[in-house]
Amino acid sequence: MRINKNRELLETEIKSFIPLVASTVSKEDVDLIVEHLNKKHGIRTSDIYSLFNNANNVGKLELEELALFGQQCAINLNIDHIEWMNEWFTDREQKEFESFQFVDMSKADEIDFPMVISNVSDLGDGYYNCSLSKQQLGRLYKYGKLNYNPNVQRGMRKVIRYGIETEEPIVIQSKVNEIRKLILENKFRPNTITLNAKQMSSLDGVELLFDASKNTLTITEGSILDIVDGMHRMLGNYSAYSKRKDLQGAFPITISNKSDEEIKRYQADLDKHTPLTRGRIKELSDVSFVNDVIDILKSSGDLKGRITTSTDNKHTLKGSDFIPYKVLHDEINDVFVINSRLDAHKIAKDINEYLMYLFGLFGKHEKDEYRVLFDADIFEGHLTLVKLMKEQNISYDNLEKIIDINEFKIDNPRWSEYHVLGNKIGKLTKKDRRNISNYFVKLLKEVNNDV
Structure with missing residues (x-):
């Protein structure tokens, strides 16, 4: 491979391709990818289709x-596949790939569940302590049994790959390389890796079975283990295992079988190796119904892919593409009274409907001189409109009458006065935020007699 490229980086790149292909390429074209790889290179169709079921x-x-x-992914994503291949592989490797023919050999290191672990201690509250060898962890990661779940990670980042926003773990490659080096030299001091058996992943209905009489823990068939804490150690170990299969030693492991919500609360107490942003701490520790609203907004509607916990600061964001979780949480909390999950679902539905009209009517101004309308600090004003229009039974069709786009030009002195155009998002004073909300109330009042 090219200098500064390795298998681990390539796997990360391929994993980022898979959801892009799944969401943008037709099923017929996916079938053609599989057929091409099978007929020309003998690669099993089941191996390729399995990637779309589990990128791991x-x-x-x-x-x-x-x-x-x-x-093939690059070709179907309209990426220059020649340039992509040249970026990763030498000319000699590319010639060898062209003539590659798959030989179906039994994989001696393949591993699968069910798996029985011995010498397990019951820590209480559904947590178990054991050890897994470095070889076992390497095999588990290689065969897709260890999963990156962005819902429970302590830190992740939003990236734009080939025009589509995705989430990926925050990985510091220098740390991974150092861990790999120490493991290969048998000098790494192992510390506890935390895993969580993903609920509803088992084919048996329950992911973990503990036998107190034998001190054994069975991970049942179909189960997937989310990496809760220890991503760098896991990647470093896998990198070492890829280079040498006879690794010696083991890692202490804590395994649980909790819901994502319980793991989020667990993560809020783990701020050790990688400091969390205030937004991510708030998301992980939040037990209010505001989080239910945001979860819905994150998964559907015009804010899907725009809410981030990777930063609290506006200057690290790309314009108004993203809104920090903490800012959105505070704004929703200030505007709405939410007493139940039902309230949360209704409010999220109202917000998404409002945004559908907002982007439909004014979306073309997202990036031009009228983009203040879409600034994250302005969002509390939009939420105020959502609440008032719902209470007053005013259709969102009337947004075009209520919002005068000319008032949201960046050179309007009002926005400088309210400190909206500064880099420190979420740093507005209470007076600034009140002024913004009052301004949107005023917009509604001015046309209320006509609607």
């Missing part, structure tokens, strides 16, 4: 299979 299965592929699959 990339670890099961040989390097040649990864390269050829990545090339």
